[in-house]
Amino acid sequence: MTYNIDKNGFYGEFGGAFIPEMLYANVEELRQNYLKISNETSFKTEFENLLRDFAGRPTPLYFAERLSKKYNTKIYLKREDLCHTGAHKINNTIGQILMAKHLGKTRIIAETGAGQHGVATATVCALMGLQCIVYMGEIDIKRQSPNVARMKMLGAEVRPATSGSKTLKDATNEAIRDWINNPIDTYYIIGSVVGPHPYPDMVAKFQSVISDEIQKQLLEKEGRENPDYVIACVGGGSNAAGAFYHFLDNENVKLIAVEAAGKGIHSGESAATSVLGKVGIIHGSKTLLMQSPDGQITEPYSISAGLDYPGVGPMHANLYQTKRAEFLAITDDEAMQSGLELAKTEGIIPAIESAHAFAVLDKKPFKPDDVVVISLSGRGDKDLNTYIDYFKL
Ligand SMILES: *Cc1c(COP(=O)(O)O)cnc(C)c1O
Numbered sequence: 001m002t003y004n005i006d007k008n009g010f011y012g013e014f015g016g017a018f019i020p021e022m023l024y025a026n027v028e029e030l031r032q033n034y035l036k037i038s039n040e041t042s043f044k045t046e047f048e049n050l051l052r053d054f055a056g057r058p059t060p061l062y063f064a065e066r067l068s069k070k071y072n073t074k075i076y077l078k079r080e081d082l083c084h085t086g087a088h089k090i091n092n093t094i095g096q097i098l099m100a101k102h103l104g105k106t107r108i109i110a111e112t113g114a115g116q117h118g119v120a121t122a123t124v125c126a127l128m129g130l131q132c133i134v135y136m137g138e139i140d141i142k143r144q145s146p147n148v149a150r151m152k153m154l155g156a157e158v159r160p161a162t163s164g165s166k167t168l169k170d171a172t173n174e175a176i177r178d179w180i181n182n183p184i185d186t187y188y189i190i191g192s193v194v195g196p197h198p199y200p201d202m203v204a205k206f207q208s209v210i211s212d213e214i215q216k217q218l219l220e221k222e223g224r225e226n227p228d229y230v231i232a233c234v235g236g237g238s239n240a241a242g243a244f245y246h247f248l249d250n251e252n253v254k255l256i257a258v259e260a261a262g263k264g265i266h267s268g269e270s271a272a273t274s275v276l277g278k279v280g281i282i283h284g285s286k287t288l289l290m291q292s293p294d295g296q297i298t299e300p301y302s303i304s305a306g307l308d309y310p311g312v313g314p315m316h317a318n319l320y321q322t323k324r325a326e327f328l329a330i331t332d333d334e335a336m337q338s339g340l341e342l343a344k345t346e347g348i349i350p351a352i353e354s355a356h357a358f359a360v361l362d363k364k365p366f367k368p369d370d371v372v373v374i375s376l377s378g379r380g381d382k383d384l385n386t387y388i389d390y391f392k393l
Contacts, residue, residue, distance in 0.1 A: 003248040003324050005204075005315070009197030012321060014314035017196035019284045022180045026188070027284075029103070031198045037102045038095070038205065050094045051209060054127065055084045057091075059210075061217035061373070066345045073366035076227070077348070077376045078214055080239060087351065087378030088207060088239045089120040093189060095206030097124040100187035107186045111135045111175040113168035114305030115147025116382070117191030122156035132156040135174040137167040144305070146382070165299055168309070172283060192236025193313035196284030200241075200313050207242025214373055215246055222371055229366065231256040232375035233356040234327075235271075235306045237313035239377040244325070254326070256364075257316060258356045260302035261329035271300035272329040273312040274320040282311040288320065303332040303386065304352035306378075330359040336390050338362070339380065351378035352386060 009015050009031075017027055037043055051057040059079040068075045080088040100108060108125050111134070112118030118134040125132035134151055138160040141148055151158050161170040179188045193200040193207075215225040230247060232240035234257045247253035262270035270276065277288030280295060289311035290298045300308040312320075319325035330338075339355035342348050350358065354377045366372055380387065387393060 003319060003322070005201045009201070011314045011318035014285070014287050014317040015197055015200060016286050017284055018281045018286060019196050020180070023176070026179060026183050027196050033103060034099060034198050034202050037099060038202070043098060043102060046098055047095060051091065055090045055094060056082060057209065058213045058217070059083060061214060061221065063221065064346050067342070067361070070345065071361050071366065072368050073370045073372055075361075076218070076371065076373045078210060078243060078373060080210065080375065080377050081348070081350065081354070081379035085120050085123055086381060087116060088210065088242060089117055089191060090123065091209055091242065092191065092203050092206045092238060093117070093120040093124045095202070096187070096189045097128050097130070099202070100130070100189070101128060103187065105185060105187035107131045107133070107182065108189055109133045109135070109175050109178050109186055110189045110191065111168065111171040112191070113137070113140055113171070113308070115140070115144040115151070116306060116378070118156070118158070119147050119150045119154070120191070121189050122151040122154035125156060126154045133178070134158050135161050135171040135178070137161045137165070137171050139166040140168065140171070167299070169297065192238040192309070193241045193315055194236040194283055194285060194309070194311060200285065200315060203238055204241040204245060204315060207238050208245035210239070210242035210375065211244065211246040214243065218371070218373070226250060226253050227371040227373045229254045229256060229370060229372045230375070231258065231357045231360050231372065233258045233307060233353050233377060234312060234316055235309045235353065236311070237316040239375050241313065241315055243373070243375040248324070251324070255319065255324065256360055257319065257325045257327045258360060259327060259329045260304060260307035260335070260356060261331045262301045262303070264331060265329050269301040270329070271302040271308045271310070273300070273310065274316065274327045275329055277312065285314050287311050287314045287317040303335065304356065304383070306351070306353040307356065328360055328363060330356040334359040334362070336387070339387065340391065348376070349380035350376055351380050352383045354378055
């Protein structure tokens with residue numbers, strides 16, 4: 001019994017690769033090679049060196065003393081907000097750009113919603129001197145202009161997706177179309193633990209450096225490798241997958257996944273995918289997704305752009321269905337208050353995505369000697385205007 005992936009690319013009933021025949025060769029090439037390549041010593045050395053010297057790892061595991069006093073428990077923050085480009089996403093893009101290089105690919109494509117994954121991808125393409133094309137919904141291009149400027153400055157071409165709702169899912173469709181048309185030289189960097197097998201597993205393994213470091217750092221600080229709780233926000237699920245990874249099969253470690261309830265789970269404006277979702281197929285993966293009764297994907301909403309994905313990665317769908325992880329949904333208002341609280345209590349302004357994870361402290365009583373690790377997935381600089389508008393700062 002394991003909560004990790006099986007040899008067919010499934011987590012329980014979720015996962016797999018449900019893709020058009022035109023994509024089969026690309027995905028199959030990756031599936032056959034990703035484990036072999038990522039286990040080579042030369043790959044591992046290069047990955048570790050870049051994580052250390054370029055991304056700034058290991059990130060600290062910080063004992064939040066004032067927050068711990070306030071909630072009468074032991075709270076540690078895993079500081080992914082201190083990574084280069086401001087969030088955990090860089091761990092994955094470094095891993096995948098190395099994978100692309102080892103596969104001999106010269107042209108990189110990606111899709112982005114808020115622009116964070118686009119920036120992380122443009123960053124590693126500049127690092128490696130590879131051509132980079134980022135698909136982005138026309139509406140998102142207008143909403144996220146600073147990130148568009150960053151991508152351009154890093155040398156990427158940003159191509160607008162003008163169909164449908166002109167947001168993330170349309171950008172994803174454009175990227176897939178590009179990949180079908182350019183199967184030989186192009187590598188598609190997916191930004192979370194979503195998409196067809198082997199992407200969810202590959203991304204989870206690249207992000208697993210987070211829980212690997214948590215174990216070593218906790219051993220040093222608490223004399224034990226395993227916390228009592230790990231809490232992480234979930235959009236597609238990559239920072240949570242990384243923070244949970246080495247604890248998945250140790251049921252003494254309780255896992256809490258936090259989704260965005262937006263304006264309320266049943267308000268019609270939320271991204272509480274596991275609660276509201278039904279089994280279906282999105283971006284090549286069988287998982288839980290928000291859909292209308294006739295199976296159309298519904299537009300998600302959250303105040304944090306990084307959490308408004310209509311599906312959830314297959315690992316998390318299985319953690320939800322098996323009850324291995326507890327899923328909580330946090331509203332915009334609750335997340336914003338928690339972001340402000342973290343700023344005033346610890347001197348850290350979190351990304352609004354990450355702020356959702358902190359709102360759990362108000363929902364669940366922890367015991368005084370519980371060790372609670374919270375994934376602080378990103379920093380709040382990018383969200384300053386949202387904080388300003390919300391709190392009238
Ligand atoms: C993108 C993003 C997320 C959501 O993505 P996951 O794949 O669920 O981790 C969470 N936090 C931050 C700071 C992000 O940028």
